[in-house]
Amino acid sequence: MLDGVAVDFIPGETILSAARRQGRYIPHLCWHPDFDPQGSCRLCVVEVNGRSGSACTLRASAGAVVESDTDELNDQRRTLLQMLFVEGNHFCPACEKSGNCLLQATAYEMNMQDVRFEEFYPQRPVDASHPDILLDFNRCILCELCVRASHDVDHKDLFAIAGYGIGTHLVINSESGQLGDTNMALSDRAADICPVGAILPKRRGFVTPIGQRRYDLHRVSDPNTQEAS
Numbered sequence: 001m002l003d004g005v006a007v008d009f010i011p012g013e014t015i016l017s018a019a020r021r022q023g024r025y026i027p028h029l030c031w032h033p034d035f036d037p038q039g040s041c042r043l044c045v046v047e048v049n050g051r052s053g054s055a056c057t058l059r060a061s062a063g064a065v066v067e068s069d070t071d072e073l074n075d076q077r078r079t080l081l082q083m084l085f086v087e088g089n090h091f092c093p094a095c096e097k098s099g100n101c102l103l104q105a106t107a108y109e110m111n112m113q114d115v116r117f118e119e120f121y122p123q124r125p126v127d128a129s130h131p132d133i134l135l136d137f138n139r140c141i142l143c144e145l146c147v148r149a150s151h152d153v154d155h156k157d158l159f160a161i162a163g164y165g166i167g168t169h170l171v172i173n174s175e176s177g178q179l180g181d182t183n184m185a186l187s188d189r190a191a192d193i194c195p196v197g198a199i200l201p202k203r204r205g206f207v208t209p210i211g212q213r214r215y216d217l218h219r220v221s222d223p224n225t226q227e228a229s
Helices: 017-023 069-087 102-109 145-152 223-227
Strands: 045-048 051-054 133-136 159-162 169-172 199-201
Touching: 045 069, 069 102, 145 159
Parallel strands: none
Antiparallel strands: 045 051, 133 199, 159 169
16 A cells, blocks of 8 residues: 555565556655666655665565655655755756756745755866766765666766765776776767756757657656656
């Protein structure tokens, strides 16, 4: 049962996968249907038989009572989203990803109307060294999707996460630390997997006008939108 509604599952399937397959929305950022889950963003945490766990990693089981859409859990999710927004520089009106950004769309879905934390305004570099790809560290949310895509699909291992605590950051696997000194290609899976505006193709800005983009037209909780991510 998920929020009082029976949800079928395939043996071995996670709670999040089973829910999405049947059009039920559980907020998430670091999960993607093409990759193994890792539960790093904690946005998909649910209550299973009264105990907390990540829906993207917990296996669905017969008789389990799962709660996701509760006031307490949604309050926790809004707090996590607020922390992500202030930890980086997420100025949606100036971002090419606006309308296609999972972070932005999830904040709307969770009714995050304000931020109660002080902005960090970190000074992070923008790597424009690659001829076709722009990397803006200011917008990275450490979801590790580019890390997994580069390793699992592209077999290049171009990205990694380094540091710890507030100093955790994305790094590039090149002697210079610059994306331009790697063999990354615009056709790589890692080039289009980013859920925010950290990795963007150059010379393609606003090909789809604001107002006509994916999350402009459909809420992130819409079943058709979910399956496309």
